[in-house]
Amino acid sequence: MPETVEKNRIDNLKAPLLVSWQITRDCDLACLHCCTESAPGKRLSDELDREESMKVVGENGISLDDIWADGPLSYRSVALPHMPNFFMINGPYGPSGSTSVVGLIEVHVDYVMGCLDYVLQHGCAISPCPKRSAALIAEIRARSARTIWATGGCKSWYLDRHGVPLLNPLSLDQLGEEMRHPDFSDFLHHTLPDRQTA
């Protein structure tokens, strides 16, 4: 590619095409199989702290702090309203407490890969509809409140201040069925600013 074309490309990029974010390596656990070598005290020197992390902004300057002001919110634990093309693995209400996290992660990764294929194919950005996300969370919370985690009389770190577990009540099979294919009618579509490609 001629040097001038390459230069134009870089000068006109408004943002990185892809950012991945491992939130912390300072994990409470120290699993031998951990592929990131996370453990207590293993925080990297350039990690964002909590306050900095919550300042990450999406459309119209809405921050993670704003989105989570009334409690954890997500769309199927993999996306967030007002955050176009922001995808998570095992986000809020992702853990189940009764099934393998590896299985959950596989379901989430497949779903996110489906979303990425879609945005690449259509050259757009997507973010889940806020109302749909809130409705799904309300549904999860209603079901979760009927599980043994809430009704068995135990106290655990899964329970929020209302005594509702921050857990997905679905079995792995149910979750896999519900998330087999992304439902793009649940997403708002955003056009991307033009990028100079040649």
Ligand code: SF4
């Ligand atoms: S595998 Fe997960 S839980 Fe275990 S140390 Fe690594 S990040 Fe923490």
